[in-house]
Amino acid sequence: MQSWDDLRIFLSVARNETLSGAGKALRMDPATVGRRIARLENAIGQALFVKSPQGYALTEAGTRLVDHAERAEQAMQGARSVLTGDAETLSGQIRIGAPDGCANFVLPRVFADLSKANPDLDLQIVALPRVVNLSRREADMAITVSPPTASRLSYQRITDYQLHLAASETYLSTRPPLTRLQDLHAHRIVGYIPDMIFDKELDYLSDLNLDRVALASNSASVQLQLLRQHGGVGIAHDFALPFAPHVKRVLTGEVSFTRSFYLVRHAEDRRLDRISRFAKALAQGVKSEVARLEALL
Known part of the structure; x- marks a missing residue:
C-alpha cells in the first residue's frame, strides 16, 4: 500500500474535487498535486478520478479507497494525539459545524466556557444555513436537526x-x-x-x-x-x-x-479519546445552555 502522504493528497482531492482546492488545503502547487495523483494511479494500476472541466469525480475504485484512506487518517490523528499529549488534555484545534440558529444563540457561551476550561484548545464554529459536509472535512463534527443517513457517520441526540x-x-x-x-x-x-x-x-x-x-x-x-x-x-x-x-x-x-439537536461525527472518530471527551463536554454544554435560555422565558 502507498504511503500516508499519498493517501493524504488523495483524500484532499476527493474532498475538494479540484486540484486547486486540494492544493490550497494542502499548501501545495496544484500541478504538484496532479502529478502525485497520477503517480498514485500508476502505482495501483487503476484510475481513481474521472477528470473533467468541472473537476475531479471519484471512480468506483476511488470510492473504495476513500474508506481505507480515512481509516489511515484516523490512525495518524490518534498517534499524533498520543505523541503530543492530546490524549490527556483537550488541546489542539476542533471545528464544529452547526445550523445558524444554534451557532448564533447557543454555541457562543458553550464555546467560551470550554475555552476557559481548556486554554490550549482552539475552537471554530462553522455557521451555515445548510448541512455541513463532514465527508469533505468541512468540520470535525456537526450539530444537526436530523440524524444522518450515511453509514460512516455516528450520532447522538443532544437535547430537544x-x-x-x-x-x-x-x-x-x-x-x-x-x-x-x-x-x-x-x-x-x-x-x-x-x-x-x-x-x-x-x-x-x-x-x-x-x-x-x-x-x-x-x-x-x-x-x-x-x-x-x-x-x-x-x-x-x-x-x-x-x-x-x-x-x-x-x-x-x-x-x-x-x-432535537444531534451531534454527528465520523464513526472512526470514536477511537480517538480526545475527540470523544470533547464531544461529551460539547453535548452537555449545549443541553445545559438550551435549558438555561428556555427557562428565561
Missing part, C-alpha cells in the same frame, strides 16, 4: 428544543388581533425561503397551511431580526427569544414545535 410563533410587541399593537390560528392569514408571515429549506424538520409553515411568506430568509437568525424589526409573525426558537426581549410568543396553546 422548542419553537413557537412570535412577533414584536410593536407589530402586534398595530395589526388585527391574533387570538386564533385562522387569524394568521391577516398577518405578514416571516419564514424560510421555501426552496432553500435544507431539512424537512425546518418546514414549519407547511404544517400551518401558510402558502405565502412575505419576508423570507434562509437564516433563522435573520428571521429573528425581521421579527425584531416588526416585520411580521414567524416561528422562532425559544432559546433565541431572550436575545430579542420585545419579541414575544403568540398562540402558544395552538402552535408549538419540538425539535
Whole structure:
C-alpha cells in the first residue's frame, strides 16, 4: 500500500474535487498535486478520478479507497494525539459545524466556557444555513436537526428544543388581533425561503397551511431580526427569544414545535479519546445552555 502522504493528497482531492482546492488545503502547487495523483494511479494500476472541466469525480475504485484512506487518517490523528499529549488534555484545534440558529444563540457561551476550561484548545464554529459536509472535512463534527443517513457517520441526540410563533410587541399593537390560528392569514408571515429549506424538520409553515411568506430568509437568525424589526409573525426558537426581549410568543396553546439537536461525527472518530471527551463536554454544554435560555422565558 502507498504511503500516508499519498493517501493524504488523495483524500484532499476527493474532498475538494479540484486540484486547486486540494492544493490550497494542502499548501501545495496544484500541478504538484496532479502529478502525485497520477503517480498514485500508476502505482495501483487503476484510475481513481474521472477528470473533467468541472473537476475531479471519484471512480468506483476511488470510492473504495476513500474508506481505507480515512481509516489511515484516523490512525495518524490518534498517534499524533498520543505523541503530543492530546490524549490527556483537550488541546489542539476542533471545528464544529452547526445550523445558524444554534451557532448564533447557543454555541457562543458553550464555546467560551470550554475555552476557559481548556486554554490550549482552539475552537471554530462553522455557521451555515445548510448541512455541513463532514465527508469533505468541512468540520470535525456537526450539530444537526436530523440524524444522518450515511453509514460512516455516528450520532447522538443532544437535547430537544422548542419553537413557537412570535412577533414584536410593536407589530402586534398595530395589526388585527391574533387570538386564533385562522387569524394568521391577516398577518405578514416571516419564514424560510421555501426552496432553500435544507431539512424537512425546518418546514414549519407547511404544517400551518401558510402558502405565502412575505419576508423570507434562509437564516433563522435573520428571521429573528425581521421579527425584531416588526416585520411580521414567524416561528422562532425559544432559546433565541431572550436575545430579542420585545419579541414575544403568540398562540402558544395552538402552535408549538419540538425539535432535537444531534451531534454527528465520523464513526472512526470514536477511537480517538480526545475527540470523544470533547464531544461529551460539547453535548452537555449545549443541553445545559438550551435549558438555561428556555427557562428565561
